[in-house]
Amino acid sequence: MTNQKVVYITGASKGIGEGIAAFLLNKGYRVAISSRSMEAAAKTAQKLGNAENVLPLQSDVRSFTDEQKAVAAILEKWGQLDVLVANAGVGHYAPIGELSHEQWNAMIDTNLTGVFNSTKAALEAIIKAKGYIITIGSLAGANFFAGGTGYNASKFAIVGYSQALMLDLRQQDVKVTTIMPGSVASHFNNNEPSEKDAWKIQPEDIGELLSDLLEMHPRSLPSKVEIRPSKPPVKA
Template sequence: MEALKDKVAYITGGSKGIGYGIARVLLDRGMRVAISGRNEAGVKAAVDSLDRERAMGVVSDVTQLEDEMEAVKAILYRWGQLDVVIANAGVGHFAPVDALSEKQWGEMIGTNLTGVFHTLKATLPALKESRGYYITVASLAGTNFFASGAGYNATKFGVVGFTQAAMLDLRPYDIKVSTIMPGSVASHFNNNEPGEKDAWKIQPEDIGELVWDLLKMHPRTLPSKIEVRPTRPDRK
């Protein structure tokens, strides 16, 4: 744990939900954390609710490589290093394939899949320097297909494949790469408003604890793909 104190993490989509839960856990453990989002007000509000000495916010749309490059510049300017990157930003549209619009398809591909690539491209020089850790937040939808999930499934299957191939590419640089595949999480995803109805689900801080466990793992060992789901399903 002492070795991780003051290490710097960058979390995309970190102003709420899973990303925010991860940020809180890492800050509580003594790390420094940068969170990003597309909405400046949302990012500012999230940072204001955290430890402002050890947290910073950057406005970035992961569909734009230039945004991610600028985000990394800002992080390095403030802290001079980047040790952990968590590609968490994601969107979901669910409809039968004949009803799924081109716009919805494009938004999911751009954010969920191309965004993961952009985040890695932008952060890779710093991760090579720090021999750091790159983690993607995929989904159980990256291995389990379902009706009305064609677009979302396509992106999450893609994230899992991309991350696992990147893991093999980056091992020679001593960069660790993992993908986390959560099931139902009590988050704002798909316009959900978390509440008591979501008590049975994985909580965002649970994913944060999982990330912390990965970071603490002995460097000789790499859990490269982790599935995580609620212990018990919802009982209506």
Template sequence: MQKVVYITGGTKGIGKGVAKALLDNGYKVAVSGRNIEAVKEAIKDLGHGDNILAVQSDVRNYSDEESAVAQIVEKFGRLDIVIANAGVGIFSSVEDMSLEDWNTMIDTNLTGVFHTLKASVKQLKQNKGYYISIASLAGINFFANGSGYNASKFGVVGFTQAAMLDLRNADVKVTTILPGSVSTNFNNHEPSDADHWKIQPEDMGQMVVDILAMNPRVLPSKIEVRPTKVN
């Protein structure tokens, strides 16, 4: 039986890298994003024919996530694994940060993670599934100009760890991954050869594949991952 995975924010970077690794390892995958054209372009690039589904969803809206889950179940008949990856970063001092920027990060990075789990938890319990949130080392290490981003990612770590305790006895495994520097388009960065020292999206994909392959009795509840060296 092919297991079915839902990845939020899967059009590029970590999300797309994880989607590719899972598709290559025999999973069926649904990828979502706010812009459906970008999602369709991503799944065209990923290939794998009928084993992949494009879904439009803004994780800030709970109804979008409910609809996404319904579309996935309609297409594939089930949902086994959910990876909450959608996120944004806007960096400035507390004095300069706008209310809009603060709300965008909290609503996307933290409330969105809750929406994704809330909308999928019945399927995960039914199928003894797995929920993974992509947090950040910024969820345990604060830095100047990072108050909004730090707040959202500290929240993701706390939320996911508490959800792990809520769901472990229902046979739902929950993990949060805290990556350091990853070569992606995050914060308007353009990946290049100069990023060779960073974690690559395919490295994150392999990590998720390895986590999902662990014995059911093993629960890696929080994983910190860094580049081997700093440039």
């Protein structure tokens, strides 16, 4: 058993998940990162360096069995799990007449049921550690927009899920926070990050915020945190 805290980040082969992993590694945490592709997870782990403190895992959060296996692998390697960061997510934006059943199911199964699966798989270890569960939501969980029926539904739902989960677990000394980012310079929705995204929140900014939450005094709990770019471009 080690005194270093162990963090499991889902959907962490790129974007926000990778940014969180990089920041926490630099702060001394041990980090497990998962992806639906083991190849992608291993490639990101190699990129992050610090091999002793990074564990790449293959897991599709839509599968409870996959998440159970991921948590078991973390416990086998490090003997503890202190923090779950439920980050995996997908987005499809289209008017309701054009949104397919496959796109709807992908968002609900990943963005909502996937978080439930991750939570259930990690719950016993997190309670034992008196740890922390952090869900990565979106400002789309508070602000609806045209073309967002599926994505808004999944993100509004994850806010409700996370806040109820917080009430379920607070008396067991487990903290729960949902982070709700606005525009992030990530690969989400097939974006390729570049200089055009310099005004956006950067993935490492989410990592810094998450690190601050983990280091906050146990008596205080920011249960819901909205974060947005400080100066977005002015629309013409």
